[in-house]
Amino acid sequence: MSPIVVTPEHPLPCEASGLAERLRAAGIQPTLPRQKIAVLLLSAQQHLTAEQILARLQQAGERVSKATVYNTLNLFAARGIIRQLAVDGERTWFDSNTQPHFHFQDVETGALMDVSPEAVRFAELPPAPEGMEYAGIELFIRLRRV
Amino acid sequence: MSPIVVTPEHPLPCEASGLAERLRAAGIQPTLPRQKIAVLLLSAQQHLTAEQILARLQQAGERVSKATVYNTLNLFAARGIIRQLAVDGERTWFDSNTQPHFHFQDVETGALMDVSPEAVRFAELPPAPEGMEYAGIELFIRLRRV
DNA sequence: ATATGTGCAAATCCTTTGCATAGAA
DNA sequence: TTCTATGCAAAGGATTTGCACATAT
Numbered sequence: 363m364s365p366i367v368v369t370p371e372h373p374l375p376c377e378a379s380g381l382a383e384r385l386r387a388a389g390i391q392p393t394l395p396r397q398k399i400a401v402l403l404l405s406a407q408q409h410l411t412a413e414q415i416l417a418r419l420q421q422a423g424e425r426v427s428k429a430t431v432y433n434t435l436n437l438f439a440a441r442g443i444i445r446q447l448a449v450d451g452e453r454t455w456f457d458s459n460t461q462p463h464f465h466f467q468d469v470e471t472g473a474l475m476d477v478s479p480e481a482v483r484f485a486e487l488p489p490a491p492e493g494m495e496y497a498g499i500e501l502f503i504r505l506r507r508v
Numbered sequence: 509m510s511p512i513v514v515t516p517e518h519p520l521p522c523e524a525s526g527l528a529e530r531l532r533a534a535g536i537q538p539t540l541p542r543q544k545i546a547v548l549l550l551s552a553q554q555h556l557t558a559e560q561i562l563a564r565l566q567q568a569g570e571r572v573s574k575a576t577v578y579n580t581l582n583l584f585a586a587r588g589i590i591r592q593l594a595v596d597g598e599r600t601w602f603d604s605n606t607q608p609h610f611h612f613q614d615v616e617t618g619a620l621m622d623v624s625p626e627a628v629r630f631a632e633l634p635p636a637p638e639g640m641e642y643a644g645i646e647l648f649i650r651l652r653r654v
Numbered sequence: 655a656t657a658t659g660t661g662c663a664a665a666t667c668c669t670t671t672g673c674a675t676a677g678a679a
Numbered sequence: 680t681t682c683t684a685t686g687c688a689a690a691g692g693a694t695t696t697g698c699a700c701a702t703a704t
Contacts, residue, residue: 391658391659391703391704393658393659393660393702393703394702395659395660396659411693412693412694413692413693425661426660426661427660427661427662428661428662428694429660429661429662429663429694429695429696430659430660430661432693432694432695433659433660433695436694436695446597448594448595448596448597448598449594450594451592451594451597451599451600451668452692452693453597453692453693453694454597454693454694466634466636466637466640468640469643469644475637477634478634481632481633481634482630482632482633482634483630483631483632484628484629484630484631485629485630485631486627486628486629487627487628487649488612488623488624488627488628488649490612490649490651491612491621491651493653493654494612494614494651494652494653494654495651495652495653495654496649496650496651497615497650497651497652498615498649498650499647499648499649499650500646500647500648500649500650501645501646501647501648502645502646502647503633503634503636503642503644503645503646504642504643504644504645504646505636505637505640505641505642505643506640506641506643507639507640507641508639508640508641537678537679537683537684539677539678539683539684539685540677541684541685542684557668558668558669559668571686572685572686573685573686573687574669574686574687575669575670575671575685575686575687575688576684576685576686578668578669578670579670579684579685580684582669582670597693598667598668599667599668599669600668600669
């Protein structure tokens with residue numbers, strides 16, 4: 363099974379079929395700024411930072427404030443429709459893929475690529491300490507150029 | 509292995525057996541501030557933030573500036589005698605254990621615990637993409653209270 | 655109407671930087 | 680001496696916050 367490679371290159375889809383519903387289903391008022399952000403981030407499997415999203419909105423001529431971008435991304439993450447990744451401590455990445463999966467990271471560029479969950483199998487994992495249980499597994503495979 | 513406790517009554521050990529040598533071996537001038545930081549961080553297997561280290565130094569009555577703490581930790585990491593961890597994007601953790609290993613993290617407190625490399629065995633890992641090779645594997649197992 | 659979002663600028667947090675002084679070789 | 684490290688305060692970047700205005704139900 364080969365890893366899923368997600369490139370950040372993608373056109374901005376002009377319509378969001380069902381995105382508003384999807385927001386509502388998650389308990390999120392589908393306001394205009396939120397829908398614009400949802401279209402941008404959720405229409406492809408990708409990893410974007412808040413600043414990237416802001417830049418793309420502005421490039422597309424949309425007037426959305428930085429505060430709203432951050433508020434919206436945090437809200438989306440809290441409601442489980444996107445995932446936050448702490449990859450390098452520099453900035454937060456927002457992942458449109460909420461299915462269980464892992465990541466490759468290019469140590470040079472910082473670029474992220476999805477690794478499908480089927481591509482990783484654990485033969486052994488440590489038991490959770492007393493009184494604790496697994497809440498999730500974060501796996502980053504760092505890559506360098508040969 | 510418990511972390512060392514530093515109080516005014518229990519000042520830092522004034523001599524760290526071999527620590528100065530260890531710094532020199534890594535190509536680091538063992539100046540006083542660096543030795544103080546090395547004693548604090550390297551004398552036990554632990555995870556500390558820059559601010560925690562600064563606070564402990566000040567508690568112990570040492571006069572070391574924030575800039576020096578950061579400079580020193582970055583230098584140590586660059587020279588491979590400690591490891592930097594990007595766990596949550598809030599702050600950088602410095603790990604005194606440079607051996608290959610993994611981590612548990614309490615999702616509530618953010619606290620980190622080492623997971624020995626023997627406790628994790630992979631039955632399958634994805635091949636590195638064309639022209640890339642593995643540079644390291646970062647595994648965080650998030651834990652919640654039962 | 656009434657609750658909820660949005661935009662702007664200022665504030666905050668962590669970390670780095672510039673530069674004059676102190677320390678090491 | 681000559682190079683390198685330290686301390687301080689100021690700068691920087693990412694993210695959050697306060698608050699007046701706009702929008703949604």
